[in-house]
Amino acid sequence: MLAWAVADRAATAAATIILPAAATLAPLPADAPGASAGPLLARLRPKALAVDAGASAAWRIAAERLGIAIVEVAPVPDAPAGAFDWRLAQAAASLDRAPTLAPSVAYVCTTSGTTGRPKLVPLSHRQVAWTSRAVAARLAVGPADRSAVLTPLHLANGLRTALLMPALAGATVEILGEADVAAFDLRLRAGRITFVSTAFTIMRDLVARSRHTVRYPSLRFLRPASGALGASEIGRLESTFGVPVVAGLATTETGVITQQGLPPAPRIAGALGTPLGCEIRLLGESGDEVAQGEVGEVHVRGPQVFAGYLDDPALDALVFADGWYRPGDLARVGDDGELRLVGRTREMINRGGEKIAPVEIDDALRELPGVVDGAGFGSRTRRSARKSARRSWWGRARASMRTTRSRGCARGWVRDGRPSGCGASMLCRVPHRASSGAASWPSAYRRPPSPRGPTTPRRSLPR
Structure with missing residues (x-):
């Protein structure tokens, strides 16, 4: 195994x-x-670590302490994109280690770690190739296409869907800076990009940057990933760019398991498409399959599902049940056959026995004028340890935050926008400078976006 921690995105x-x-x-x-560098390398036990030439990053220091060989990588000037030289900068006993993984394993990806210790996910050549071809077939991606990669290449979405899917379909791939929306906008204006699969947070930035309707003749579709957009957000994207927004459901462990198709295929805003060459079942708390339209926990099996984590058999026992993988999502299937994500099993709010999906509250909060992001979460009260209370945390993030909506109006807006009887605490992120539209969560709550939730982890919010 070669661990790769090189900053140059084209070389990567x-x-x-x-x-x-x-x-x-x-x-x-x-x-x-x-x-985090040392513990992660110790778990991976690679034969060598590739780093930028001359860099004294945490990875190099950790490799030296663990006795792991170091390979230095340097891009080649005036050469085709991605060309690089490398040399063995430090030999070590790790080079003599026997292989620990089968030759069929192409990658070991790490999860983002927002829910605890990062998980190590081996992905086989077969899994990656199968998923890439299935997604490309459903979205008609081929040699005439050109995509842009803005997502981190060390995460499964960037590696698999943004990079390998178009590359294996014969399309051209442009490697842009990570989350460089400005560069992406320039490439769109140049008429070069036909589609992009990138994080849902970047999609929100695209809408924020475009103050009026724009049309790019080359652009065919947008595919949000690493999280879900609300139906209204998808509507704004489609009206702004004039192309379909096709959503899907994927995890690091499974690849894409549902995917919407392009017109004229039916497509419901807010849904996540139909199964992509795999079996999906939804089970209730009793362990039985739920009826159509009812909420159940997602179980999936198929050729794109991984076989187990690299170093955590105890976790394997928790996430697999009778050969089915449990990603921890709650969903329902509509009459149209499309999957609709409701939330995460660990995030459901128990209000006196009534189960409330915070994702529905998130979507309603984002409908508020002036709100950039929002999250619903359970609140501990004297009446019930996990009872949900209607409270608003407007202005808590920064004293300079301003909004034209009052607390009462916010409560009414959200209450009218979701099923009656659902009460939850709320945290809204609003611009603190109306001219720039800048906004941020309180520093205490600021974390990387979770794979399938709001841009702040619910467990870190005030109760």
């Missing part, structure tokens, strides 16, 4: 496509803090 993209032909690749974030 080339390595991601080429190196698994000879070795298992473990892509890592180049800017990881020292506190």
Whole structure:
């Protein structure tokens, strides 16, 4: 196994496509803090670590302490995109280790770690190729297409759907800076990009940057990933760019398991499409399959599902049940056959025995004028340890935050926008400078976006 922690995105993209032909690749974030670099390398036990030439990053220091060989990588000037030189900068006993993974394993991806210790997910060549081809077929991606990659390449969405899917379909792939919306906008205006699959947070930034309707003749569709957009957000994207927004459901462990198709295929805003070559069942608390339209926990099995974590058999026992993988999502299937995500099993709010999905509250909060993001969460009260209370945390993030909506109006707006009887605490993020539209969560709550939820973890919010 070769661990790859190189900052240059073009070189990383080339390595991601080429190196698994000879070795298992473990892509890592180049800017990881020292506190996480050492433990992660110790768990991976790679034969070597690739880093930027001359860099003294946390990865190099951790590799030296663990006795792992170091390979230095340097992009080649005036060469085709992605060309790089590498050399063995530090030999170590790790080079003599026997392989720990089967040759069929192409990558070991790490989860973002927002729910605890990052999980290590081996992905086989077969899984990656199967998922890429299935998604490309449903979205008609081929050699005439050109996509842009803005997502982190060490995460499964960036590696698999944003990079490998179009590359394996024969399309051209442009590697842009991570989350560089301005560069993406320029490439769109140049008429080069036909589609993009990127994080839902970047999609929100695209809408925020476009103050009026724009049309790009080359653009065919947008695919939000790493989280869900609300129906109104999808509507704004489609009206702004004049192309369909096609959503799907995916995890690091499974790849894409549902995906909407392009017109004239039916497409419901807020839904996540139909199964993509896999079996999906929804089970209730009793362990039985729920009726159509009812909420149940997602179970999936199919050729794109991984076989188990690298170093956590105890977790394997929790997430697999009779050969079905349990990603921890709650969903319902409508009459149209499309899956609709309701929330995460660990985030459901229990209000006197009534189960409330915070995702529905999130969507309603984002409908408020001036609100950039919102989250519903359970609140501990004297009446019930997990009873949900209607409270608003307007202005708590920053004293300079301003909004034209009062607390009472916010409560009424959300109450009217979701099923009656659902009460929950709310945290709204609003612009603190109306001219720039800038906004942020309180520093105490600021975290990377969770894979399928709001841009702040619910468990860190005030109760």
